[in-house]
Amino acid sequence: MRILVVEDEPRIAADLRTGLEEANYVVDEAGDGEAAWFRAGTEDYDAIVLDLGLPRLDGLTVLRRLRAEGVAAPVLILTARDGWRDKVEGIDAGADDYLAKPFRMEELLARVRAITRRAAGQASPVLRAGPLEVDTRSRQATVDGRALPLSALEYRLLCYLLHHRGRILSQTDLLEHVYEGDSERDINAVEALVARLRRKLGADLIETRRGHGYLIPAGS
Structure with a gap:
């Protein structure tokens, strides 16, 4: 899962990158509003963590422009503003959630999990497919109740x-x-990663559509 972090304060940006990467997200960064608008408008992200108080272009303007352009990635607003009017304005501009500074990393991660889950139509933090269960809170996978050891790349791919x-896909x-x-x-790295994951999950869970990609069928 790829996340765009938009934050102009280097210390906070570094903390966000560390926390998200430790939770097995792939992280890109933008330090001002114009860079954020360009990156989010030209690349595909699973979620955006967006500060409001940005140089060059404020966060609300970035958000409004992205939504007007049809960018549907879920957005978590991260800001020092904590008034209810600011929250309403942010959500009305197209944000999916709002977190005031200072914050605990555990709460931010929970909110990122929630907005990505809702965007995918998932109500539960536990993702299931047949005998497979992945608890996105603990980042633990099991098959028929048996713990499944996964590398960071295997976990990202499976999620x-x-x-x-x-x-x-x-x-x-x-x-x-x-x-x-x-x-x-x-491409060879992707094929090898899928093959390793199949050996751990069983060959039937991940299907190959030759010439198109891979999927876990909706009814599995």
Whole structure:
């Protein structure tokens, strides 16, 4: 799952990156409103953490422009403003949730899980497919109740497939949402990662649609 963090204060941005990466998200950053508008408008993100008090272009303007352009990624507003009018204005502009500074990282992670879950049509924090269960709060996977050891990449891939059950995901989709920006990324790496995950899950859960990509069927 790929997250865009939009924050102009370096210390907070670094803390957000560390917390999100430790929770197995892939993180991109933007330090001002214009950079955020460009990145979110040209790249595909699973969620955006958006500060309001940004240089060059304020966060509400960024949010309104993105929604006007049809960008549907869920947005968590992160700001020092804590008045109810500011919250209403942010939500009316298209935000999915609102978190005031200072905050605890555990709460931010819970809110990010919630908005990505709702965007995928998932009501429960536990993702299921047949005998497989993934608890996104503890980041633990089980098959028939048996713990399933997963690497960070395997966990990201599995969660992304489960959040998009029934949708064929191309190898390019998986490269963009599973691998970090500075890592070695190519189609062969995706194929090898899928093969490793299949060996742990069983061969039937992840289907290949030749020439198109991979999916976990909605009815599995």
